[in-house]
Amino acid sequence: MTVLVVTGTGTEVGKTVVTAAVAAAAVAAGRTVAVLKAAQTGVGPAEPGDAAEVARLAGAVTAAECARYPEPLAPATAARRAGLAPVRAADVVERAQKLAAEHDLVLVEGAGGLLVRFDEEGANLADVAVLLRAPVLLVASAGLGTLNTTELTARELRAREVELLGVVIGSWPSAPDLAMRCNVSDLPVVAGAPLLGAVPEGVGALAPADFRSAAGSWLATRLDGVWEAEGFRAGLEGA
Template sequence: MRGFFITGTDTGVGKTAVTGAMAHVLRRRGLDPGVMKPAATGCIRRGAELVAADALFLARMAGVDDALDLICPCRLELPLAPAVAAQLSGERVDLSKMEEAFRLLGSRHRVMLVEGVGGLMVPLSGAFLVEDLAVRFNLPLLVVARPDLGTINHTLLTISRARQRGLSVAGVVVNGLPGEPDAAQRTSPLVIGSLSGVKILGVIPRDGEVDVEAGRPGNLAALAGEHLDWPALLAELEG
């Protein structure tokens, strides 16, 4: 199966926004992307259903009509790591449902974009971590990082851990560069690339109009189309 598993150096780095923007660009290029967020927490209850805003955003950006139960098979209300949210609410995280949904979506779509929850070492169920799911799905890893002070350490640790687990790191996307970056924000992408040997596949400018929770993509798709290294990304997909 072709695609990417998108992880982040931390929660809130813009994984959903970047994944959605990539899906939108791939759809425009005729590559029929499927999208998946295997687990989401902090979901909103609407009647008897828990709704994951991240999953709805991904579906809209990809232009797919796959069922929410496939795109996001594990939805939990408490805004915590999935294993903790499930334990506190007396629920069970069904890993087999995630794998079944991944296989089915992969059979429907030409490429898959799978967004993890938080970072690689977030617990999904007991001691089973996001990185364990990434190993099972066996897709190249894209790391979404901040440009800010501290991101060098966070990103290098994420890359190092991914390599320890045998994951193929396709590259890093730095998201949210301000219009007037400071010295740390200007230099961190180059330092990360130099020290890790991993491709920096793009530095996306900050767009204050993006609001995933409200379903507002702002200008992110256009920014991703302009600032990501699409020849490298497409070469990885066409592998």
């Protein structure tokens, strides 16, 4: 796996922090890592974006963007309103391939969910995954409603014959409710892919050194971590 596409079931599900955790675990495992933000919205020209935040938390990571737009909207809408050229799927693919030639792992982070539009023709992150022939890591929310959005995303990936590597819960609370505890068992069923981690809420506020030292404990072996789904579920049942 040289390129891994990271998407979410929606906005504000913890996608950037999960990307940072994956990057930190890979760096700790001795791999060179780059993170590519396909389209950054909601930040000004001189402001740090999501890729920079991944690098801040994860450490020795190459950070790159394909395009950025000032308003916090879907990339196609943000580009149109700003009078700027939209990002094209082919642009993202070309940039990812160049980074892959120089790094062991490239994490391509989308904006929002899988089918958020990059341009007026409807290109999206799923198209990027198809063109790259890259697996997708899905970041899901913990609570009520996540099963529906997770299954819809998984079905779209299967329809496009894209591998869903697994699901990571992007913001796991310290006091999960009943729906959240049940979702730990149900998410891999509706996704048809394993649960590969649960990142605690609020860890993006940790000091970078603390974040890096803990990242592997939130992620499964497939993502260079030591987290185990069975043990996590058992702990919830015993709580």
